[in-house]
Amino acid sequence: MENQWETLQAWKDHMAKELDTVISFWTDYSHDQEYGGSFSCLSRMYCRLYRTVERFRRAELLGAAKPGGEFLIRFARVEPPAKKCAFSVTKDGTPVKVQRTLFSESYYTLAMNERWRVTEETRYQNEAVEMLDRIVYWVRVDSSELSWTRFSRTHKAEDLAVPTMLLHLVDQLQEEDEEMSKKYAELEDWGVQRILKHLQEWKAVLDNISEDGQGLPGAFGREQNPGQAIEAGRYLLQDAQREGDTQLRDQVIDKFLLLPFHSGWDAEHGGFYSFRDVDNWVPHRLEWDMKLWWPHCEAMIAFLMGYSDSGDPTLLKIFNQVAEYTFCHFRDLVYREWYGYLIEDGRVGLSIKGGLYKGCYYNPQCMAMCEQILGALLQRTEDSK
Amino acid sequence: MENQWETLQAWKDHMAKELDTVISFWTDYSHDQEYGGSFSCLSRMYCRLYRTVERFRRAELLGAAKPGGEFLIRFARVEPPAKKCAFSVTKDGTPVKVQRTLFSESYYTLAMNERWRVTEETRYQNEAVEMLDRIVYWVRVDSSELSWTRFSRTHKAEDLAVPTMLLHLVDQLQEEDEEMSKKYAELEDWGVQRILKHLQEWKAVLDNISEDGQGLPGAFGREQNPGQAIEAGRYLLQDAQREGDTQLRDQVIDKFLLLPFHSGWDAEHGGFYSFRDVDNWVPHRLEWDMKLWWPHCEAMIAFLMGYSDSGDPTLLKIFNQVAEYTFCHFRDLVYREWYGYLIEDGRVGLSIKGGLYKGCYYNPQCMAMCEQILGALLQRTEDSK
Structure with a gap:
C-alpha cells in the first residue's frame, strides 16, 4: 500500500515536471x-x-x-x-x-x-x-x-475517430455549463451508441464500420487503431462515470482498454503499433509498425482513469508499463518536448517536434490530466488513512 | 567487351523471365x-x-x-x-x-x-x-x-508528378500517331519546361515548387522524391532523344539521374529512400526511409535508357547496382510478384502484392521496357561486330 502510494506520487511528480518542461519548449519557440x-x-x-x-x-x-x-x-x-x-x-x-x-x-x-x-x-x-x-x-x-x-x-463508412471527436467536443462544451449539458445530452448518447457499434462481435474494436454499424469487407474493414480505440474508451469511461453505470464501465475497461492494449502492444519491443489487422494480416498503412506519441498519451490517461474508477490493479500495472515506455522513448531530454514518431524497435524515426499533426497538444494534455487524476488518487489514499 | 555483352544478355534474360512470372501471378489471381x-x-x-x-x-x-x-x-x-x-x-x-x-x-x-x-x-x-x-x-x-x-x-504549389504525368500521357497518345503528335506537340514542350523548373539552382530536383517556378518555404519546399525525379528524367531523356538534343540529354543525365541517385540512394543498406530533405533535415513523411518498388523500377529504366543514349559506363554500373538490389529484395521467389514496401534495412515491411497504389503496373512495365532496351543494345553490339 505504502509502495503503491509512492509509485503514484512519483508519477505525479514526473507528470508535473514534464508538463512544465514541455510547455517551456513551446513558449520559447512557437509564438x-x-x-x-x-x-x-x-x-x-x-x-x-x-x-x-x-x-x-x-x-x-x-x-x-x-x-x-x-x-x-x-x-x-x-x-x-x-x-x-x-x-x-x-x-x-x-x-x-x-x-x-x-x-x-x-x-x-x-x-x-x-x-x-x-x-x-x-x-x-x-x-x-x-x-x-x-x-x-x-x-x-x-x-x-x-x-x-x-x-x-x-460506399460510406464511419471512422471511429468521428463519434470519439463528437464526445470530446460535447465534453468540452458541457464542462460546468448546464445549458450546454442540456443542449448536447442527446448528442452525447448518440456518440456513445455509435462508438459501441465499433465493437464487433465482442471481439475487436474496428476502426471502420458501415453507417448502419456493420463490418466492412477488405483491409479497411479489418483495420484496428489501438490508440483510437483506447481514446474512445476514455470518453466512454467518463460517460459511465457521469451516469454511475458500473456495468458500462466494466465493459469499456474490458473491450475498449484491455482488448486494444493486448492486440496493439508490441510484446517484443514495447510500445503501441499504429495499426493492426484483426485477422493478423499485415495492415495496409505504410506506418503500421511505427510507434506514435499520441496513442501512448491516450493510453496513459485511459488506464489511469480506469484504475481510478475501478481500483483494478491490472490497470495501474499497464499504466506503469505504458508510462515507462513513453518516458523512456519519446522524450528529448536535451532539447525538451517529445519526438512523435519512432520506428518499430523504439528508435527515433522522425526527429521533428512539431509538424502538421503534432503541436502543443497531446502530450501536455496527457501530463495535465494524469497529474490531476494522480493528485485525486493520492488525496483519496490520504483521506482513507 | 565480351563480358559486358554477357552482362546485358543475362539481364535481358532475367527481365524476360521475371516479366513472365509476374504476369502469370496476375492472370492467375486478379480477374x-x-x-x-x-x-x-x-x-x-x-x-x-x-x-x-x-x-x-x-x-x-x-x-x-x-x-x-x-x-x-x-x-x-x-x-x-x-x-x-x-x-x-x-x-x-x-x-x-x-x-x-x-x-x-x-x-x-x-x-x-x-x-x-x-x-x-x-x-x-x-x-x-x-x-x-x-x-x-x-x-x-x-x-x-x-x-x-x-x-x-x-497558396498553390506544383508537384513534379504533374508535368511528369502529362509527358507520360503525351508519350502514350503520340506513339505512332501523327495527328496526336501534332495535337500535343506544344503540351510536350510545356511539360518539359515545367519539369526543368523543378531543378533549383542546378543543385537539386525539388518535388514541390510554386506555380511560377520558385522554391517554397518549409518542409514541403525542401522535399526531394528521388524516384519521382528519376521518372521525370526518363521522359526528358525521351524528349532529348526525339529532338536529337545531346546538350539536354547530358544535362538530364547529370541532374535528373545522377543527382537524385546520389542524394536518394542509401549507401549503408542499399535501395532508394522514398523522400530526402534537401538540407538534410529529416523529411516530414512517415514513410521517408522505406524502400518502395516503383522508384527502383523507374531507376532501372532511366539508367538503362541513359546508358543506351550516351554509352556512359557509369550509368550501366548504376543500373546493375539498382537491378541487383531490386531483384534481390523485392521479389517473392515462392509466391511470385513483388513486395512493394521494404523497411530501411531491406526487410519486407508490408507483405501485400496488390493494394490501392500497387497493381499489375510498375514492375511489369519496367521488365518489358528493360527487356526491349537491352534487346536493342545487344542488337547494336551484334551489328557492330
Missing part, C-alpha cells in the same frame, strides 16, 4: 510575434492550462493565447461565413490545405470554447456553438459540404 | 469473372503487352483486358458525363474514394488509349482524348473541378 498565430495551434492548450492548472495562471501564457485565438477566429475558416476550416495555413493566414473531414473544425471548436472560458468574450463561445452545430449537421444530416461530389452510390 | 473488373486495374498493361511483346499476343490476355476496359469506361467516372474518376471502386463499380488530383484520370487515359490500339473501338480513343484535354484544362486553365473550395487566396 509568432508578427502575425499573432503560433507555429502549431496552441490557443486551446494555453487557455486550458491557464484556467485549470494553478501554476500556469501566468500573464505570458494568456498573452500568447489571446493573439492565437484572434488569428484563428480571423483566418481558420476558408470561405467565411461558411464553416469549413483550413487544415494548415501560412504564417499570414493563407490557407494551404483543407481536409475533407471535420477534424480541423473540431479542434477549432475546442479552442474557441476554451478561449471564451478564459476571456469571457462571447463571440468565441458563439463561434464554438455554431461550429459544433455545423459539425453535427455534417455527421448526422448531410456531409456534402465536406466534399464536392454528391454522387449517391458511394 | 473478376463476375463483374468484369480486375482487382487492381490491368487493362492498359495487358493490352500493351499483347500489342508490343510477341510472346504475350495470347487470346487469354486480350480476353481479360476486354471486360477490364468495359468495366473502366462504364464505372470509373464518378458523375458522368463529368470527367472526374474514382481512385477506388468496389467490385460492382461503386466509388469508394475520389482523390483531388488528376492521377486516376491519367491512368484511365492510358488504359483507354491502349485499349483502342488493340481493339480499334473508337469510343476508347475518344474517351482518351477527351480525358487528356480535360486534364490539361485542369492543369493549365482551372483546377476548381478537382476540389470544391474556390477560395482564391490559396
Whole structure:
C-alpha cells in the first residue's frame, strides 16, 4: 500500500515536471510575434492550462493565447461565413490545405470554447456553438459540404475517430455549463451508441464500420487503431462515470482498454503499433509498425482513469508499463518536448517536434490530466488513512 | 567487351523471365469473372503487352483486358458525363474514394488509349482524348473541378508528378500517331519546361515548387522524391532523344539521374529512400526511409535508357547496382510478384502484392521496357561486330 502510494506520487511528480518542461519548449519557440498565430495551434492548450492548472495562471501564457485565438477566429475558416476550416495555413493566414473531414473544425471548436472560458468574450463561445452545430449537421444530416461530389452510390463508412471527436467536443462544451449539458445530452448518447457499434462481435474494436454499424469487407474493414480505440474508451469511461453505470464501465475497461492494449502492444519491443489487422494480416498503412506519441498519451490517461474508477490493479500495472515506455522513448531530454514518431524497435524515426499533426497538444494534455487524476488518487489514499 | 555483352544478355534474360512470372501471378489471381473488373486495374498493361511483346499476343490476355476496359469506361467516372474518376471502386463499380488530383484520370487515359490500339473501338480513343484535354484544362486553365473550395487566396504549389504525368500521357497518345503528335506537340514542350523548373539552382530536383517556378518555404519546399525525379528524367531523356538534343540529354543525365541517385540512394543498406530533405533535415513523411518498388523500377529504366543514349559506363554500373538490389529484395521467389514496401534495412515491411497504389503496373512495365532496351543494345553490339 505504502509502495503503491509512492509509485503514484512519483508519477505525479514526473507528470508535473514534464508538463512544465514541455510547455517551456513551446513558449520559447512557437509564438509568432508578427502575425499573432503560433507555429502549431496552441490557443486551446494555453487557455486550458491557464484556467485549470494553478501554476500556469501566468500573464505570458494568456498573452500568447489571446493573439492565437484572434488569428484563428480571423483566418481558420476558408470561405467565411461558411464553416469549413483550413487544415494548415501560412504564417499570414493563407490557407494551404483543407481536409475533407471535420477534424480541423473540431479542434477549432475546442479552442474557441476554451478561449471564451478564459476571456469571457462571447463571440468565441458563439463561434464554438455554431461550429459544433455545423459539425453535427455534417455527421448526422448531410456531409456534402465536406466534399464536392454528391454522387449517391458511394460506399460510406464511419471512422471511429468521428463519434470519439463528437464526445470530446460535447465534453468540452458541457464542462460546468448546464445549458450546454442540456443542449448536447442527446448528442452525447448518440456518440456513445455509435462508438459501441465499433465493437464487433465482442471481439475487436474496428476502426471502420458501415453507417448502419456493420463490418466492412477488405483491409479497411479489418483495420484496428489501438490508440483510437483506447481514446474512445476514455470518453466512454467518463460517460459511465457521469451516469454511475458500473456495468458500462466494466465493459469499456474490458473491450475498449484491455482488448486494444493486448492486440496493439508490441510484446517484443514495447510500445503501441499504429495499426493492426484483426485477422493478423499485415495492415495496409505504410506506418503500421511505427510507434506514435499520441496513442501512448491516450493510453496513459485511459488506464489511469480506469484504475481510478475501478481500483483494478491490472490497470495501474499497464499504466506503469505504458508510462515507462513513453518516458523512456519519446522524450528529448536535451532539447525538451517529445519526438512523435519512432520506428518499430523504439528508435527515433522522425526527429521533428512539431509538424502538421503534432503541436502543443497531446502530450501536455496527457501530463495535465494524469497529474490531476494522480493528485485525486493520492488525496483519496490520504483521506482513507 | 565480351563480358559486358554477357552482362546485358543475362539481364535481358532475367527481365524476360521475371516479366513472365509476374504476369502469370496476375492472370492467375486478379480477374473478376463476375463483374468484369480486375482487382487492381490491368487493362492498359495487358493490352500493351499483347500489342508490343510477341510472346504475350495470347487470346487469354486480350480476353481479360476486354471486360477490364468495359468495366473502366462504364464505372470509373464518378458523375458522368463529368470527367472526374474514382481512385477506388468496389467490385460492382461503386466509388469508394475520389482523390483531388488528376492521377486516376491519367491512368484511365492510358488504359483507354491502349485499349483502342488493340481493339480499334473508337469510343476508347475518344474517351482518351477527351480525358487528356480535360486534364490539361485542369492543369493549365482551372483546377476548381478537382476540389470544391474556390477560395482564391490559396497558396498553390506544383508537384513534379504533374508535368511528369502529362509527358507520360503525351508519350502514350503520340506513339505512332501523327495527328496526336501534332495535337500535343506544344503540351510536350510545356511539360518539359515545367519539369526543368523543378531543378533549383542546378543543385537539386525539388518535388514541390510554386506555380511560377520558385522554391517554397518549409518542409514541403525542401522535399526531394528521388524516384519521382528519376521518372521525370526518363521522359526528358525521351524528349532529348526525339529532338536529337545531346546538350539536354547530358544535362538530364547529370541532374535528373545522377543527382537524385546520389542524394536518394542509401549507401549503408542499399535501395532508394522514398523522400530526402534537401538540407538534410529529416523529411516530414512517415514513410521517408522505406524502400518502395516503383522508384527502383523507374531507376532501372532511366539508367538503362541513359546508358543506351550516351554509352556512359557509369550509368550501366548504376543500373546493375539498382537491378541487383531490386531483384534481390523485392521479389517473392515462392509466391511470385513483388513486395512493394521494404523497411530501411531491406526487410519486407508490408507483405501485400496488390493494394490501392500497387497493381499489375510498375514492375511489369519496367521488365518489358528493360527487356526491349537491352534487346536493342545487344542488337547494336551484334551489328557492330
